[in-house]
Amino acid sequence: MVTIIVIGLLASVVGLSWESMLPGQKLNTDIRVLSNLIAQTRSEAIARSAEFWMVYNFEQDAYWMLTPFDEEGQLQFDEEQRRALFKTRLAKGIHFDRIVIDGKEYTLNDREVFVRFDGLGSSSEHRIVLSQERPPALFTIEVLGLTGLIRFHDGLFEREEPRDSDFQ
Numbered sequence: 001m002v003t004i005i006v007i008g009l010l011a012s013v014v015g016l017s018w019e020s021m022l023p024g025q026k027l028n029t030d031i032r033v034l035s036n037l038i039a040q041t042r043s044e045a046i047a048r049s050a051e052f053w054m055v056y057n058f059e060q061d062a063y064w065m066l067t068p069f070d071e072e073g074q075l076q077f078d079e080e081q082r083r084a085l086f087k088t089r090l091a092k093g094i095h096f097d098r099i100v101i102d103g104k105e106y107t108l109n110d111r112e113v114f115v116r117f118d119g120l121g122s123s124s125e126h127r128i129v130l131s132q133e134r135p136p137a138l139f140t141i142e143v144l145g146l147t148g149l150i151r152f153h154d155g156l157f158e159r160e161e162p163r164d165s166d167f168q
Contacts, residue, residue, distance in 0.1 A: 026091040027132045027139060034063060034128065035141055035150050037086055041065045042117045042148045049119035050075070056099055056113045056128065058106075061090040066114070090130070097131035097138060100158075102145075115143075122146050129156060 038054060044065070045052040053066035064087040068075055071083055090096070099106045099113050102124045106113045117123045125145035131138050140157035143150055 027094055027130065027137060030090050030094050030130060031139060031141060031152065033088060034130075035152075037063065037065060037088065038141075038143055038150060039148070040086075042121050042123065045117035045119055046121040051119065052117045054115045054117070055084070056096060056115075057111065058096050058108050058113070059111055061095050063088055063090075093133040095131050095133075097129040097156075099126060099128050101126040117148075121148050123148065127157065127159075 041052050041054050044067070048068075050068045052068065054063065055066050056063045065085045066079075067083045067085060069083055070081045097107075101113065101115060115124055115126050123143065123145050126143050128141045128143075129138060130141070138156050140153040140155065141150060142153060142157060142159070
């Protein structure tokens with residue numbers, strides 16, 4: 001009987017510690033998947049020498065790649081006809097807190113936000129801030145516009161604006 005009680009206590013402790021680790025892993029997974037799709041969108045734009053878009057939807061906590069092609073592979077200029085690929089939702093409890101594109105901040109009041117990647121791979125500089133409900137956490141993914149370099153920052157990150165003295 002004592003052995004069964006000890007095993008039960010150990011199982012409950014392991015279960016509780018596993019539950020406390022899970023939210024952090026969900027955030028890490030979402031960060032990796034999102035940053036991979038950003039890099040893939042840039043790569044596709046370069047490889048096909050065409051405009052590709054990343055779309056971030058605040059209402060659905062979802063994001064996807066928007067191609068310049070329709071379902072038949074024909075080049076489309078009408079946004080409604082373009083093909084959306086890799087539509088992904090953030091894990092439960094993780095949300096877009098804000099997205100900053102070229103210094104302009106977008107929040108929950110904005111339904112969808114688009115970031116364009118041109119055929120040379122350059123895009124608007126942007127930051128995606130993800131928030132986690134439990135335990136409360138913020139994480140920033142920064143995408144440098146010209147190089148496409150992706151940087152990761154724990155918490156809320158804001159880059160300082162350059163000053164004239166920086167260029168002398």
